[in-house]
Amino acid sequence: MKKVITYGTFDLIHHGHINILRRAKECGDYLIVGLSSDEFNELKGKAAYHAYEERKMILESIRYVDEVIPEHNWEQKVKDIKKYDIDLFVMGSDWEGKFDELKEHCEVVYLPRTDGISTTKIKMDLLNN
Numbered sequence: 738m739k740k741v742i743t744y745g746t747f748d749l750i751h752h753g754h755i756n757i758l759r760r761a762k763e764c765g766d767y768l769i770v771g772l773s774s775d776e777f778n779e780l781k782g783k784a785a786y787h788a789y790e791e792r793k794m795i796l797e798s799i800r801y802v803d804e805v806i807p808e809h810n811w812e813q814k815v816k817d818i819k820k821y822d823i824d825l826f827v828m829g830s831d832w833e834g835k836f837d838e839l840k841e842h843c844e845v846v847y848l849p850r851t852d853g854i855s856t857t858k859i860k861m862d863l864l865n866n
């Protein structure tokens with residue numbers, strides 16, 4: 738079984754998130770999502786609209802997602818890759834090259850980001866309408 742992992746905040750889920758989750762799952766058989774905790778979001782300078790538990794519940798309802806684990810910090814990825822016996826790490830292309838050190842532990846793939854949508858854009862568009 739080929740196990741894939743990806744990480745993110747996944748707030749206000751949109752088709753860009755679904756596209757990356759779908760393609761990540763298509764790369765293997767089992768997809769784990771490392772979901773940023775509310776505290777880690779603060780560290781990332783992101784204020785999610787939905788709290789962790791709600792974002793987790795939404796992700797777990799998506800057909801491509803097999804398991805959701807908490808992402809507490811930048812450093813946990815190697816431990817996660819070993820703990821969950823991960824074969825492939827996937828991120829959107831806005832992270833191109835940023836996690837290449839993980840290539841020592843598993844395959845690393847950056848997939849094209851979906852243009853024209855982001856959680857920030859949703860928030861701004863709603864503010865301005």
Ligand code: C2G
Nearest residue numbers: 744745746747748753754757828829830850851854
């Ligand atoms: N994404 C995408 N297309 C978009 C928006 C997001 O492909 N239009 C992808 C991102 O590239 C990322 C994933 O969706 O791979 C989740 O994006 P975010 O929720 O914004 O997560 P991010 O803030 O990038 O956090 O340790 C990694 C971080 O937790 C990633």
